[in-house]
Amino acid sequence: MKPIITTHNLATGYRHGGSTTMVMSRIDIALQRGRLTALLGQNGIGKSTLLRTIAGSQAPIEGEVLLDGRPIAEISRHELSKLLSLVFTDRTMAGGLTVRELVSLGRQPHTGFFGRLDRHDRQVVQQAVESVGVAHKIDSFVAELSDGERQKVMIAKALAQETPLIILDEPTAFLDVASRIDTMQLLCRLAHSTGKAILLSTHDVSQALLLADELWVVADDHSLHCGTTEDVVLSGAMQAMFSSEKVRFNMLKGDYEVDVPLRGKAVLRCTDAELGYWLSNALRRNGVAIVHNSGSTGGVLPEIEAKSPVDITVCGTKASSVAQMITLLDEILRDSLHSSLT
Amino acid sequence: MTQSITTSHSGKRRFAVAMWLLVAALLLLAAGNLLIGAVDIPAAEVLGILAGHESENYAWQIIVTQTRLPMIVTAALAGAALAVSGLLLQTVFNNPLADPSILGVSTGSGLGVAIVMLAFGGSIGTVFGTTFGGYVSILLGAMLGAAVVLIALLMFSMVVKGATMLLIIGIMVSYLASSAISFLNFFSTESGVHSYVIWGLGNFSGVTARQLPLMAVPLLAALAWAALMVKPLNAMLLGSRYAENLGVNLRRVRNELLIITGVLTAVVTAFCGPIGFIGLVVPHIARLLLRTSNHNRLIPATVLAGMVVALLCNLISVLPTSVGVMPINAITPVIGVPIIIYIILNRKRIFYFN
Numbered sequence: 001m002k003p004i005i006t007t008h009n010l011a012t013g014y015r016h017g018g019s020t021t022m023v024m025s026r027i028d029i030a031l032q033r034g035r036l037t038a039l040l041g042q043n044g045i046g047k048s049t050l051l052r053t054i055a056g057s058q059a060p061i062e063g064e065v066l067l068d069g070r071p072i073a074e075i076s077r078h079e080l081s082k083l084l085s086l087v088f089t090d091r092t093m094a095g096g097l098t099v100r101e102l103v104s105l106g107r108q109p110h111t112g113f114f115g116r117l118d119r120h121d122r123q124v125v126q127q128a129v130e131s132v133g134v135a136h137k138i139d140s141f142v143a144e145l146s147d148g149e150r151q152k153v154m155i156a157k158a159l160a161q162e163t164p165l166i167i168l169d170e171p172t173a174f175l176d177v178a179s180r181i182d183t184m185q186l187l188c189r190l191a192h193s194t195g196k197a198i199l200l201s202t203h204d205v206s207q208a209l210l211l212a213d214e215l216w217v218v219a220d221d222h223s224l225h226c227g228t229t230e231d232v233v234l235s236g237a238m239q240a241m242f243s244s245e246k247v248r249f250n251m252l253k254g255d256y257e258v259d260v261p262l263r264g265k266a267v268l269r270c271t272d273a274e275l276g277y278w279l280s281n282a283l284r285r286n287g288v289a290i291v292h293n294s295g296s297t298g299g300v301l302p303e304i305e306a307k308s309p310v311d312i313t314v315c316g317t318k319a320s321s322v323a324q325m326i327t328l329l330d331e332i333l334r335d336s337l338h339s340s341l342t
Numbered sequence: 343m344t345q346s347i348t349t350s351h352s353g354k355r356r357f358a359v360a361m362w363l364l365v366a367a368l369l370l371l372a373a374g375n376l377l378i379g380a381v382d383i384p385a386a387e388v389l390g391i392l393a394g395h396e397s398e399n400y401a402w403q404i405i406v407t408q409t410r411l412p413m414i415v416t417a418a419l420a421g422a423a424l425a426v427s428g429l430l431l432q433t434v435f436n437n438p439l440a441d442p443s444i445l446g447v448s449t450g451s452g453l454g455v456a457i458v459m460l461a462f463g464g465s466i467g468t469v470f471g472t473t474f475g476g477y478v479s480i481l482l483g484a485m486l487g488a489a490v491v492l493i494a495l496l497m498f499s500m501v502v503k504g505a506t507m508l509l510i511i512g513i514m515v516s517y518l519a520s521s522a523i524s525f526l527n528f529f530s531t532e533s534g535v536h537s538y539v540i541w542g543l544g545n546f547s548g549v550t551a552r553q554l555p556l557m558a559v560p561l562l563a564a565l566a567w568a569a570l571m572v573k574p575l576n577a578m579l580l581g582s583r584y585a586e587n588l589g590v591n592l593r594r595v596r597n598e599l600l601i602i603t604g605v606l607t608a609v610v611t612a613f614c615g616p617i618g619f620i621g622l623v624v625p626h627i628a629r630l631l632l633r634t635s636n637h638n639r640l641i642p643a644t645v646l647a648g649m650v651v652a653l654l655c656n657l658i659s660v661l662p663t664s665v666g667v668m669p670i671n672a673i674t675p676v677i678g679v680p681i682i683i684y685i686i687l688n689r690k691r692i693f694y695f696n
Contacts, residue, residue: 055587077591078589080589081587086587087581088583090580091581092579092580092581092584093436093580093581094579094580094632094635095693095694096635097576097579097635097636101634105576105584105588106588108588108589108590109588109589113570114573115572115576117574137350141633142696143694158625205502233689307489334523
């Protein structure tokens, strides 16, 4: 299928009088229909500028944005409101509207001068509210909703607008973990079931990697890496998102972590995958590197054998919790450090 | 009013009840304003005069038809105009504490009037002057002053993002205009200063039946125009970025709304003086009464509530005292301030704040 948005050699940035400030350049993107695309990048790297440029609310420095093959600058405001809907985290004065009234605002591009809703409009509103799962709150005031519900109502407004493209600027920014996952899942489902192109910017890397079909990663040098999520991850683009040497992208976990200075090594023997994962998590945090399955370490390295969370043996001594394991290991490492110095 | 957004049944019933209550209060207060005043006129006589009968007491006849009736119409029009002006400013600036007097629009109008009254003070009579040209020049002065302040505010609102900061800028602009007015007062004639001070106290009784159309026509036109803006006003509740995405031509709509508020404020200010608090308080009364921020119900309720509040203030001002009519600006804060403080203290529990 033809992508809904394409750009060729696009450059984003700001114009101040005569001077221009370039934020990102040589952007070639194709936004696919029926997919959830996540835009990742550090704060201040130009995500919002890119979204605004794609949405036609900010003029590019170079090149142009094609919406459905047409330059977005040539599309009238009214027509654009039927092609592209936006969701922000802006504070609104809409607390005194009911959910139904707010979602009905999404029908404005389709209604006449007075905004009167006909039967079809009301059906669209009802469906939009149902598909984001807030139908039971339809007559509640927006002020009475939780942050997560409010964000869903804004998504329902975007659905009621009936546009083939929805762009969301950090829709999960102020949400708790549960609503964050919920919202991302909702967007993923909507993209697949409605065939709309959904583009969102987010800082929630783990959810984006789990649920986004496509990733756009803005690297630390302002270059853009696009593609199917796994292709982008495997290309190593995630590491390029941060310049810092200390923050490392863990390819196995799909998330960022900080390097801890190494204090020593240990051998971990554990057959249970879950237990093994969380024990290595504890060891890594405490600066202990794990040497896997070395049969002949010559008794130099401390050995940890774990059968269950309450049955962990550290160099022959029993530990009945991870906390005790860490304490024992601390002593051993201190001793070995001491003996290696003397 | 056309229904721009589907309303739940309870909302519709609440709207109907609130509107009937407001109409009842309006009629009651209008009757009160007709009957009560410095001169005691029997109710039967007032009714008779209203019905078109000649009263044997010619003075009563004059008082009812030439003083009380125009005063009631003036107060009702001014109240509706200031209240709608406040509502529009609150939506345009996304700020529940915006109103023509706080943002300095009234003071700007006042400065315009001061320039006309004080700079050309000699040629203008007691409060307004006696010639048609006199009223028109005062009206134009007020509109020009309001326009200057509104344009300045609009320009500041593009640079300053925070709503509170904009309010403070409005207050500062207001101070500047006041200081200019003080200068004008200082350098002007005593009679000019006197008429300006009297005008500044605010009153609804300065408009004669003959002048009334000059006030009513622009106000009714601006109110009708405001009623046509329901759709973009509702979109603007979501903030400018959402409104633009819904197809609202923000620049045009904002300009239109500022012209409407400018006309509403300037006309009232020119005829009645700079009247505070009605524009600030009435939209909140309407929202609390209807429990909605939806402009298609809010605008008619704000019009009626504005009339009710203005007539109430007027009734208090004409209560028989030894010194005559009390200034309106002495009464509006007594009604307005407690309501605003109540709203600020309870903003966490008031639905439309969240």
